[in-house]
Amino acid sequence: MDDWFAAQVERNGPDIHAYLTRRTTDGVADDLLGDVWVAAYGGRSGFDPDIGTPRAWLFGVARHVLHGYYRKHRLRSTMARVIGIDRPTDETAAVDARLDAAALAPQLREGLRSLPAAERELLLLVAWENLTPTEAAQVLGIPAGTARSRLHRARQRMDERLSGSAQVVDETTRQEADR
């Protein structure tokens, strides 16, 4: 392993592991981290510093590995359900479980769940992984401008959702006070 790659492993290990942990259950992230390094090492010649940062590139590899894991997992789970085993079959389910476990305000949780998948993934890359919109765009393989407008739309939708909920709460409170 060359010095440059070893430095990336050391620098980004905890963040990539956190990304995988947030999107899986049952300690799967521990195994997937090794898969990410092996995949990244094999494809390191494809990293172009002119296009983006090593960190964003590694998140992109991690996302690819994660999707591969769930693809494999879904095949297994389709039949596994029939034979008596049940597991979350995609990262959305794992993220939902995390949001439930975090006892997030119900409006916020529902707002996130109602977002289109692409917007939600982008929002969580920025909020949870502390990626810039440009880095998140690199992870998702979309133009930076698209990512920025998608992120803006996601936050707007969340605002609408949350202010709608707030109005309902205010109205309920007012009605209760009137009684």
Added chain:
Amino acid sequence: MNDDNWTTLQSAGKVPPPSPEVLAHAAQRVEQAATRNPRRTVGRRVLVPALAATATAAVIGVVALQQSNTPTALPVAPSTTPSVSTYPPSRPLENQDKSPLCVASYPKELQKRGFGFDGTVLSAVQIPRTAYYWAVTFQVHEWYRPGRSPQQVTVQMLGGPNGQVQLEDQVGYEIGDRLLISGASVDSRTGKALKYPIGWACGFSRTYDVPTADTWRKVFSK
């Protein structure tokens, strides 16, 4: 989203940092990969087409076998009846028998399974378009449920024989092994009879031994 909601969302994503052992283990894997195959990218150019061609041929072969639709069309191993009169203690075919993911517990809920038999593995073929499922044909020595059934049966099972195992938690079996298999003959989601019964994991499919076979006989006769 206002700052409060943004902060709440961020805090919902907080996870504990990985242990140094986890990080070291992952780094070690890439070290091993680098040592094992330092010129991997060059090798892959030659290997990938060759592997693709081999895989295509294998898939075509398996599909042809599956399309013939009869258990006798599956490759049949030489008839091997175990010559030993004693067997090691029965063990589950996979390590998930104690998993909280199992929806039924063995042996408590063995009696509820739709079928159960004692049989020897004649052949096993991976089912096309599935990563882990195999059509396994047995020479049946004794049916525990239902009472009267054919002497040979093909069952869908999780994982293939040793050496072709795809699951990390699979103990596995060999062609010629004598096994105790129980599971479902009806799809629990649709209520329809399955073309091939499914041998359940979670301890409901296991290696044969005499005391366990006696127990199964008693349980299924209730």
